[in-house]
Amino acid sequence: MTDYFQQHIPDAETELIYDNPYELLVAVILSAQCTDKRVNMTTPAIFEKYPDVKSLSEASFEELFPLIRSISYPNNKTKHLIGMAKMVMEKFHGKIPLSVNELVQLPGVGRKTANVITSVIDQQPNMAVDTHVFRVSARIGLTLNAKTPLATEKQLISFLPKELIHKAHHWIILHGRYVCVARNPKCNICGLKPVCKYYSKVVKQRD
Helix, strand or coil, X not given: CHHHHHHHCCCCCCCCCCCCHHHHHHHHHHHCCCCXXXXXXXXXXXXHHCCCHHHHHCCCHXXXXXXXXXXXXXXXXXXXXXXXXXXXXXXXXXXXXXXXXXXXXXXXXXXHHHHHHHHHHHCCCCCXXXXXXXXXXXXXXXXXXCCCHHHHXXXXXXXXXXXXXXXXXXXXXXXXXXXXXXXXXXXXXXXXXXXXXXXXXXXXXXX
């Protein structure tokens, strides 16, 4: 699998648009159950008005909410963004922390978000498991009976080369977003057919 992705998507990276750790953290918080495309349409206005974590920490709900009204769960995410910024200023001296244990203390930041931030910004060997990673890993056969995102994360980390984990996250996401889609996966254009559990057990049998 790694050989295939290194050949076909060597420069895989997040599709969220950002310039620094603060902007990526805001974008990832907003991206929960929302498309990256929608987030990328929304963040420029936020970053224009709140260019850094200090200015965001001073925002009011009434000021920020209109800027993210088009995002899923705008009420909660508005509160999370302001709460996150306040805690970064108060607890982390205005600097976005780059450890999973510290990041998950921030409002709106779960393990998946913390893994994204640390792997993208710092190339730490952390595997963020979203719906694409969870589905594709099980479908291809990269995981076995992994019932939770954490179980998926642990199984993937156990066999992937440490130096590729931060990139493998994006490989699997992009594969799930554009090829191994949830409904009617595009097996006809997939180069992983020879090693795919789903293809051998379902598609070949059906055909």
